[in-house]
Amino acid sequence: MSPGLFTFGETMGLVAADGIGPLGHAKSFSFGIGGAESNVAIGVARLGGEATWLGRVGPDATGALIASRIAAAGVRTLAVTDESFTGLMVRHRRSGEFAQVDYHRAGSAGSRLSPADVPAHELQDASIVHVTGITPALSGTARAAVFQSVETARAAGVAVSVDVNFRAKLWSRFDAAPVLRDLVSRADIVFASPEEAELFVDPGDVAANLAELGPAEVIVKDGGRGCSALIEGVRLSKAALSVTVVDPVGAGDAFVAGYLADRLAGAAPEERLTTAIATGAFAVTVPGDCEGAPTRDDLAALIGDDVRR
Template sequence: MVTLGETMVLVYPSTTGPMKHAHEFEKSLAGAETNVAIGLARLGHDVGWYSKLGTDPHGEYLEFFVRGEGVDTTTVEFTDEAPTGIMFKERREFGEPAVHYYRHGSAASLMSPDDLPVDYLTNAEYLHLTGITPALSESCRDATLLAAERATEAGMTVSFDPNVRRKLWESDERMRETMLDLVSLSDIVLPGIEEGAALFGTDDPEAIAAACLDHGAGTAVVKLGAAGAVVADGSTTERVSGYDVERVVDPVGAGDGFAAGFLASRIEGQGPVEATETANAVGAFATTVAGDTEGLPTRKELDVFVGERDAVRR
């Protein structure tokens, strides 16, 4: 699989509570596309990632980290024209953490169709895209649509997670127009309930799945959090139960883990329902660890989690 999109340095306090009272911070990374790429790499698959990073220590760190996880970064570009994006995330004991972005005018926002490594991006079985990248700039929007079009022409399977970030869009109308264009170019669409409501005006998961199929998708998987997911492929629609997690440590990144699990299973030849079961397991596992990528499981960890292998501690 190959993917493209922005990855930022993630900075978070060492303690829980409001950011304004924090004095010590730790560093990691955050990016929906690299979360999926790293998730697939940990499950044993060959993955590549394209992006633009600033020629700065933050860009060097991100490329080093992603490459160290086994993801191919040979097409990643560095530029002096803009810095690498940064985001800060508060730590809270309960509820969604507050996130603060410093990504406007970032290096990744300079991605354009002219720079796109089309041959590289179409030399794989799958292309995974999200709705975040086209929201960064007009040139990113054009590059994302071009990647989807070229992948479709090459006979690849295109996967799309809407990942709606309303703060990044100039208007809801522009957001919906772009998202629906990408849905129509995709074989697999992976929305959540809120994203389905934003795109189709309904929070009914079966209706969201049907709307994705009506717009051209071959398979739609609607994420329901702890309740699991609804998967539809035009012939059947099924609800697949989720996994109970004793304590959710960090919900951020669970959706990307879900996508990684689903794509890994499809690449391995599993059907949509079986792939959704795996996706639910990876997404649930990801919530048990703080951080966007830290909780993505290896194949052995996943097997233990779903009960297919006994844990050996020593």
């Protein structure tokens, strides 16, 4: 296998109410999987890149489903079986504009990730190591796994990618801010929304303020307004595409996958942003966290043949 993306974190079972409205009025539910890191790995694989995902899962049907689904998507899957349960999230759309997610993950298998779970050679042999700000919020051992892995990758000259991905249901802004700032300062590539970035840098020129912490590639995800970036000192921006939104969940992960897949393919920064915008746009047209991850042909149908590589 050629070097590609290596990522790790918690993937959970996803119980999703079908339709729109209060959870108590839902008539049917679907069951799938969801996790920021595995979403990115699946997105990269769908776009033709090599990707590996590692995580802990429980000795239950949900854990087995997670491992099989990620592997079936073309991702090299390193699932460590833990004696604890596999985490779950329950999601419903209270209205056409807002989705609500409840987590059931305290003490889960995924939260028990530790530095010993992440082999040094996997980090050293990758082209990009991708982590998120979700994993450090899960437990002390998970946080240690993230920081140790980042340092191992950096020592080997491997690019480190960080998606800030602040989750208010996992930790407070006060607790998160110094940890996320420290993590971003160790990254080569960082993704954040303006609101996430302002947890630990001054508002205003968010991209420049993030770049001052150290990352050479800063990408600010701004939803329906598109994105802006400061990459190796060059400012770039892309407008969002106009699409019919079916399910907004997973758009940010799809965006990250598009950018990293193009980076792995050797594309120029502007091309990476074009693909990222298109991948995020395509994802919201399909229900589910990762089910809508597009192929290159899907993106070509959306915006043209320039995304075929």
